[in-house]
Amino acid sequence: MAATLWHFLHPSGQVLVALTLDIPLSLVECIPLMEDLYYASIECAGVPLEQLAGERVGCRPEGAEVQAGGFLPERHQLVFRSVSSPEDTPDHDTVQRVIYRTDLPYMPEHSSILYPDELNRRPTTVGALGPYASLICGHQDYIENCVLLSAVQAVGSAARLREIREVAHAYGHRFRARSDEDRDTHRRRTMLESISDGLSHLELELSYSVETGGDIGTLVPALRVESFHNALYSAMGLTERSGVIGQMLSRLSNAIAAELTSVQSAEQRAGDRRRIRTVVAVTFVTTVTGTLSLLFGFFGINAQQVDQSQSMFDERYIPIYAITALILACAMVIFGGMRLHERWHERQERGHIRTWETIHGLLAREFGTVMLDPARVAASRPRTRVPGTRTPPPDEEPRPSGAPV
Structure with a gap:
């Protein structure tokens, strides 16, 4: 018996x-050996097959000895046999x-079993495959x-396909398990962008490592090889x-x-609110400075209403001060009212049901489905009443249900 250990780079x-x-x-005598080989239950001079294969490529485990059976679950066994005559051909039962x-x-x-x-x-x-x-x-x-x-190509593609599936499931769980109470749009955008970037890599890997490997005819122009490869996939x-x-x-x-x-829309609304606040603040400052300019301009004019011998705090100037204070008060009221309206609008958005709560809530909201919470269902069973039978009126023919009297 001869044995050879091969290493292929996918x-x-x-x-x-x-x-x-x-x-x-x-x-038929090879069946027990195939069973042991499939589960890697073999050793070479007391060394498990996994450890021997790892040492051949420079992968030396640290610590305790690695037990056999650590290979990936994707495996395929090939049995080759020479046939000298048609009588030597194995029948379907042996296959x-x-x-x-x-x-x-x-x-x-x-x-x-497939027969290309x-x-x-x-x-x-x-x-037979x-x-x-x-x-x-x-x-x-x-x-x-x-x-x-x-x-080798098919086993490598199957292993890579399983890894892509596991990562995709992890991304899906991460996407569905995000918190509904997280209102930080920057953190949500960062999470979504990282998942989107990972999905683009997964799609590229799926194309080049799995789907492209299904075509072997461009590399090996042989009908039998291409037929085997397609049937194996x-x-x-x-x-x-x-x-x-x-x-x-x-x-x-x-x-x-x-x-x-949705995140972009929320960020745009937040940006609009920031711009509104900025405009209101600038307008408020402009109003204050304009009002003060109006006041100081009044005292700087050369008119008979302004007495240079009187103090600017004299009672005769109370009307102009009242007008200035009224202008400032109106500006403060307008700014405060807009701020209160903005906070009310934000509370309305926080209380709004998001589209990602659960599939049950989504269906209930969109289609009017009534969802029952088992925890809130009363423990007591409703009383049921068996309807009594209707007795036909005397000396009359029985009427069908719903017939007019």
Whole structure:
């Protein structure tokens, strides 16, 4: 038996580990070994496979010895076998035992094994694919090598897709768990911008690390390899899951864009209120200075109403002082009234129900649905009354319900 440990660098930057074994066993006899390999329950000279693979790339764990089974959950097993004659070709029962890693019979109508046409064209060739294991028999060495690279690409894409999904769920939870009482628009905008920036990176990663990897025909112009790659992506569900996650990212981006629009509107209203306050303050100062200029200008004129021998605080000047005080009082009343109206408007906005409270509140507000709070429902059960039967009037034919008397 010969064993080789391979390390592949995925376009996303991930390092994938592949272990190849050459063993003189039949397909059914390989099933227990495949089961151990799938769960990484193997050691080399007492060293777990994960630790051995990490040391090969310079990743040395600190502290205690790392236990086996720390690889990512995305894995795929390939079984290659040479076929010399059509009688040597494994039947469907053997194929399902290998792919499902169980030595039990099965019902063909309840199987999800895929058989690509290009891999099963000849009597001595077999290509059967499952989500976690595939069987390739009777094909040339270069096809087996390309199949190995295709599986590496698919496993790396599946791992990256799972990570994108987890980060997207974290962003969605962070977006939905934001506090409704947070009125700091700057903090809300910063949070939304950080999520929006992360979503743009996730969408780019989804395109280049997952969706682009589904096309291998431009790199390997071989029908059998392309057929295997497309069937493997279909068997692992990568195409459908990438579409679902892409829609989730798009809808979350739309929700964040709508929320940013709301924040922008709130900031614009706050800016309008600041400008109004500034205009009012400038107007107030202008009013005061203009009033004082009017007062001092009155005492500076050369007229008979102004007596140079009298003090400016003489009783004869009470009317001009009263007019000046009235002007200042009117300015103060106008400013105070506008300030009180602004505070009332702000309280109205704080008491307004936001669109992000809950989906139940949103539906209740938009469609008039009555939402019952179980905590407020009375513990006592309502009394029910069984309606009595109606007796027909004597000597008359029974009337239908709702008939006029």
